[in-house]
Amino acid sequence: MTELATDLHPNKALAHHFTDMPQQREAVTLGMWLFLATEVMLFGAIFLAYTVYRHQYFDSFRAAGGHLFVSFGTINTCVLLTSSLMMALAVHAAHQGDSKKIVRYVLLTILFGAIFLGIKMTEYVIDTREGLVPLNGWWKAQSPDLRVDREMRLFFVFYFTMTLLHAIHMTIGMAILAVIAWFAHRKRFSAEDYNPVDVTGLYWHFVDIVWVFLFPALYLVHPEMHLFK
């Protein structure tokens, strides 16, 4: 019956159960915003847990934060914001119905995302060498005080959980963007029908914003971190 119904619609992009394109567009956009709300709650809960311990173990968390590489974090923030800019340009191109530009900017978005992940990997490797991975056998004591040491270990539990969760979200985003680029290449989008680019953009910007919160929460908590002075 689905096949039958789509035949009736002149527009192939319109799913059978919607009456017109604006309705479909609004529904999809609202759906994405709701999904982002669930993501806010997902990350929100883990930020809450982090904040509880950051408050409880104030000094140890600050000391632990000092072991992260602010330079890596700062560069990565710039890289990710640039990828967001590329995404914004892709959305702009989509509004104009310029498929070539969509492909170009979406690929650039993916490229900057990949650079981000590459830098993050490098950082993980260095973290591992420094014994900052909070697993039995991997963790090297960071403080002679046992209590401080285990609190610093807890910081790194959150550091790895949160950044990995973020990296998973980025990877999913890049996979979706690859599909978008393919569709754009096949001329699936037009100035009237660009919504998939739009909502993927929303998702990508959200993932970037999560990093914008992660960066200060994890990297900038050390008292000797005078980046802006």
Added chain:
Amino acid sequence: MSSIPYYPAAERPQTYLNWSYRVKSWLFTRDHKRIAILYMLSITLFFFIGGAAAVVMRLHLLTPDGTLVQADTYNRLFTLHGVVMVFFFLIPSIPAVLGNFLIPLMIGAKDLAFPRLNLASWYFYMVGGLCAVIALVAGGVDTGWTFYTPYSSIYSNTNVVWAIAGIFLAGFSSIFTGLNFIVTMHKMRAPGMTWFKMPLFCWSHYATSIIQVLATPVVAITLVLVIIERVFHAGIFDPSLGGDPVLFQHMFWFYSHPAVYIMVLPGMAVVSEIIPCFARKPIFGYSFIAFSSVAIAVFGFLVWGHHMFVSGESMYSALIFSALSFSVAIPSAVKVFNWTATLYKGSISSATPMLYALGFIGLFTMGGLTGLFLATLGIDVHVHDTYFIIAHFHYIMVGGAVMAYLGGLHFWWPKITGRMYPEFMGKISAFIIFLGFNLTFFPQFLLGYLGMPRRYHSYPPEMQVLNVLSSAGASILAVGYLLPLGYFIWSLRYGKIAPTNPYLATGLEWQTTSPPPPENFDVPPIVTEGPYRYDLMVSQLGTPLIAEGARIQTTGSAVK
């Protein structure tokens, strides 16, 4: 009731059930009605798995020193019962079956906004459900459905990770369902179907969906943290590594208290449809009921701390959580008063759905009022973790949600299957369930008050009488649940063919054929009247099947 024309098999109208019989047409369907049926079959399976565990537990508790199963097995049984009933039966029950089937019909849409997501939600649910059930049955889990740390993280050497992974997956199915409902109600309403012309069923599901969308991700990440904790000994909830087990309780109940409303708000949705239909009166205080649903959803997010009154919560937060928990009683009572006011001077008939709805009102009120006992700090310290709380939440979840689910299933059975259920058997089993339920759970209030703790596999001999009563009730309840299973299946073949509108009810779902065509309406509906216009309807039997008074016109001009 007027007879409907008899069609020879070849000329029978095409319905969502008979347009294709291939297995593929079911497993890859994007029709919300078929997905609802898939959900119905699967939650029925899970319900009887969870129920079987309860039966074994009640048999075991017939004697004080429990000889039937060992203490370890008993722990696994109550975990199995709790996990399956909460996550794989109650949470999806009404929304994923009745909500899925009815919301597009009620608002005059062809489908939910995201049909593929809807199907994906069922697959997530099934994979999660099978994963958890296999973990719970083969080997078992002994933490209780709450997975409190450090039971779940350090002290259990059972299949905790698999059970949690299953719940995590099912959580996505719940999020997808809620997201779909919200978008559908915002964007897919038929012309003329304003927010305040929507049936209260939709309002209640809207409130439910808000909770599903906003609360479920929190428990999802919490469960992930428990897995990380368990597999890597991370220490997030382990005091010996600097973590705090009470943080788990906060995060868990931030979802699991609102989850109670995921279970009961859809029950209220069903009751709000059944009561006016069988009282033949417009619902009393429509907007109060609508907004009280939203209020329950909002207040529900602010009361989780009442689960931690004895977990070392500070006096001041306990006071605030206590006060906020009391405040949830207000919107709940608003609903009960409005339903009873609807009954006042109505021409009440005692059809099976109505019996369930009336049962719901009574039992929900009992459950709600005993909830106020538990919100009272002093009493909670006395009855915390006793059978009192078990009785309380079973009054809400079994007396409330399950009664409503069964009521709704009877009410819309003709619409869903095109067949009538046998009325006499329906009434008998409604009475059996009501009787069995009260006999099972009322003694548990007394047991809890006397101090019998939950989750114990043995008890002092002087508590045996009440325990035997409870077990006797459980066996009656089991019969009550098996009867509908039997006669519903029987009715598929031998039930009377259902007319379009067997109860002369208002609402768009009763305007389309039983069962509906694949695209729900042969002509796209245009809505001109509000819901529940039973006052305009001639309530004699034999009147035209299209509810005249409802004056919901379906015009020939397709809406584009």
